[in-house]
Amino acid sequence: MNKINTRAKAKTKTKMKKLRPNQKILALSGGVGGAKLALGLTQVLPPEQLSIVINSADDFEHLGLHISPDIDTHLYALSNRDNQQLGWGRRDETWSFMDSIGELNDEDWFQLGDRDLALHILRTQRLKQGQNLSGITHSFAESFGIKHALIPMSDDPVRTMIKTGSTEDQPKHEYMPFQRYFVQHQCQPVVTGFHFEGVETATASKQFMAHLADPALAAVIICPSNPYVSIDPILALPDVRIALIESPAKVIAISPIVGGAAIKGPAAKMMKELNVPVNPAAVAAHYGELLDGFVIDQLDSTHEKQISSTGLPVLVTDTMMIDIDIKQLLAQKIIDFALSLTSSND
C-alpha cells in the first residue's frame, strides 16, 4: 500500500485492469487454507509474476529433525503431493516409522509419515551443513517440479509461542510452543496471547525483502490463513510492516473466517477466547491500516457494510475453495480486485 493513493480514491476505480507482464504479485501464506489460494494463484500467474512467502514460525525441532509444517504444506499442495484425505501431510503415505517409534517408547504425538520424513531429514542435514532455509526450500521445490518461488519468511529461527491460561480452569499463564498447542494438545488450551520468540532479532529473508522493495510489485495478497499464528509472525519481522506500508503495492487480505467459523484450524476458537467477534470485520480490523482491500465470502455479505464503512474496499465472493476451478477463479478475482484499486498513474 501507499498512503498517497487514498482508499477513497482507489475505491472509485472500477475499470477492469489486466496485470502487465512486468508487474508482480506476492502472496503471504501459512498452512492448508493459505496453500489452497497459493495453488489457485499459481494456476493464473506465471512464475515470474508470483512468489509465495511462507510462515516459518511454526517450525520446530522434533526427534532432532527440523520440521517446517507450513513450508511442507505448500511443497506438497503445489506439486500435487498433498494428502487430501488426511488434510495434511503427503499423499500415499505409509507409517512404518511411527510404528517403530512407538515400539521404542519415544514421542509419537507428532505423526511423521515415511515419505514426509525425507524432507525433514534432508532439511536437518543441509541446515547443519550451513545451507539456509531459503536455499533448501528452493531446492525441494525444484525437485518437486514447482516453478513458482516458495520463500520462507526468514532464514532465522522465529518460534510462535501460545500464551495460555488466565481462566478459571487454567489460572496460570504459560507459553507453549505452537505445535505442542496445535498437535499435542489439539488446540484445547484457552489462548490468551501470542509471542514470536526470536522475531526481534530475526531478519526477513532476502528474497522476501527484495520483492517488497520491487517497484514492479502490484499487489500483496494475504492468504486466508490464521491471522494470529500464520500471518502475524510474517508481519512481525523487522522492516516488513514498514516495507508493506511504503510499497505502492495494494495489500489485499482474504478472510479465513466464513459464516462465523474458520474453514480449518483454530482461528475462530482463538478469536472467541481473545474476546474478538468471530467475523470477517474483526479480521479486517486486526490487519487494520495495512489493508487496501478485503475479500469476504458471500455467506458474510451482511458484514460488507460494516467493513466498507471504514473506507476499506470489500470484494464479496465465493471463497470456499472446494476444488481447483474455484481456487483458480478466486485467485483471478482477487488479482482483478487488487488491480481495480490501483490509481491510473500507478
Place this chain on the structure above:
Amino acid sequence: MNKINTRAKAKTKTKMKKLRPNQKILALSGGVGGAKLALGLTQVLPPEQLSIVINSADDFEHLGLHISPDIDTHLYALSNRDNQQLGWGRRDETWSFMDSIGELNDEDWFQLGDRDLALHILRTQRLKQGQNLSGITHSFAESFGIKHALIPMSDDPVRTMIKTGSTEDQPKHEYMPFQRYFVQHQCQPVVTGFHFEGVETATASKQFMAHLADPALAAVIICPSNPYVSIDPILALPDVRIALIESPAKVIAISPIVGGAAIKGPAAKMMKELNVPVNPAAVAAHYGELLDGFVIDQLDSTHEKQISSTGLPVLVTDTMMIDIDIKQLLAQKIIDFALSLTSSND
C-alpha cells in the same frame, strides 16, 4: 587367556565341565554372521552370564544420521526382528522414505528402511543430547525385549577405512570409509589394507573393560565375523589386547571361512587380495597368540592338523548356522570346548 595355563596343558583336559552360575562369557561380534552365533549363545546362557560386545567401527553418518550397522544387526537378530529374506535390515520393512529421497535427488546408495529409520533418528538425537552409544544401545535393546547386554566396543568414534589400490587396474592408494566400500562399491575395489581412524585415542567402553577385568570371565568367544573389519577394530582399541592376554578367560574364535569361502561378506575376497590363503588356518594365524582355542567347520577338517600343530586346540564341528537349533547347538559346543580348556584349578 592367561599364559600360565599353557596350551599343551589345556589340551590334555578332556573331562566335560559345566559353566558355574558365577562364571561369565563375553562374545565379540560384528555383522550378520556374528549375530547368528550371538543369538545361539543367548539361547543357552542367561543374561547374567552372557554379554555381547559389538563392533562400532563401521558406524557412519549418512543423511545427517548416525548409523550403527553392526549394533542394529544384533538388535534385530536378537529380538526376532531381522529381515531374513534380505539378509540385512528389519523384517516387514517398507521403503517409502527411500522413494522420496530419490524424488529429491539425494543420495540413495545406502538403503534405509522406514522402520529401520527409527533407530537412526533416535540414536542421532540422543547422541546430540549427550547420551553415549552404550546407553542408547541399552535403551533400544530394552525396548525390543532383549535381556542380554549388547555393548558397543567404544563410545568414541572409530571408523574403519579400507585401503584400496596398488594394482594394475587401480594403481593409486586410496582410503575409503567402510560403508562406501561395502555398500556403495559392493566390495569391488581391491583391498590392500585397513586403518581404524580414531582408534588410538578411543577408549573401549566401560562395560566392555569391566567384563574383561572380571575374574568370573570364563571365556571370550570371537564370533565368526570378518577378522579384518569386524573383530580387528575391537582388538585394536587401547588396552583390549592386553586385557585379553591378562584375563584368565579362554579366548576362542570361530572361523568365518568355511570351505574356502566366507559364509557372508567380503572376508574371503579380502584374504585373496591380501595374499593370504583362504582357509581357517590363516584366520587362526591372523589372531595368533590371542587364541586358546579355535573352531572350524567339518568341511575344513583337513586343516585341523595344520592348526593344532601350532599347539592351538581345535574343535571341528558343524558351524553352518542355518537354523536356530544349529545356532544353539554350536553355541553350547563352543562353551563346552572353552571350558574343556580350563585347568582344574581355574
